[in-house]
Amino acid sequence: MGLPLAAGAAVAAPGRPVILLDGDGCAMYTISALWTHAREHLKSPLINLGGAPLDFVGLAQSIGVPAAHPDTAEELAGHPTRALTEPGPHLIEAVVPAIV
Numbered sequence: 001m002g003l004p005l006a007a008g009a010a011v012a013a014p015g016r017p018v019i020l021l022d023g024d025g026c027a028m029y030t031i032s033a034l035w036t037h038a039r040e041h042l043k044s045p046l047i048n049l050g051g052a053p054l055d056f057v058g059l060a061q062s063i064g065v066p067a068a069h070p071d072t073a074e075e076l077a078g079h080p081t082r083a084l085t086e087p088g089p090h091l092i093e094a095v096v097p098a099i100v
Contacts (some may be wrong), residue, residue, distance in 0.1 A: 003033035010089075016042040019086050020033035025055055028087040031059070037089035045083035045090040060091040067091040068083055 002022040009018045027034075037044055060067035066083075067090065070076040076094050082088035 001030060002036045003030045006044045007033050007036045007040070007042055008018050010037070011040065014043070016043075018042070019080065020044060024056070027056070027069050028054065034060060034065060034089070034091070041088045042067070043084075045080055045092060047077065056091060056093045065091050065092065069093045069095075 002020050003026075006018050006020040006022075009093055027047045034042070057067040066086070066088070068079050072094070076092070079090075079092045083092065
């Protein structure tokens with residue numbers, strides 16, 4: 001329920017950034033909330049920490065949410081700062097390798 005809660009937090013405090021760390025499974029159960037973020041221009045950089053073969057970047061972009069998929073920790077480091085300086089929601093997909 002992370003995406004809907006992030007939407008509620010962004011509506012409740014429009015002047016403050018909301019950062020969500022959400023897994024792929026959780027996000028897929030409530031992915032329609034991403035559309036709400038886009039339509040309401042909520043200030044929430046959304047970060048996915050899952051490893052499922054889903055195209056979250058493409059999905060986000062298809063509904064009007066800027067998205068990125070950094071491949072390294074160095075690339076990832078700059079994305080939250082950029083997202084917080086731009087208006088509206090952002091999705092940053094950070095795939096964490098499985099530890100098996």
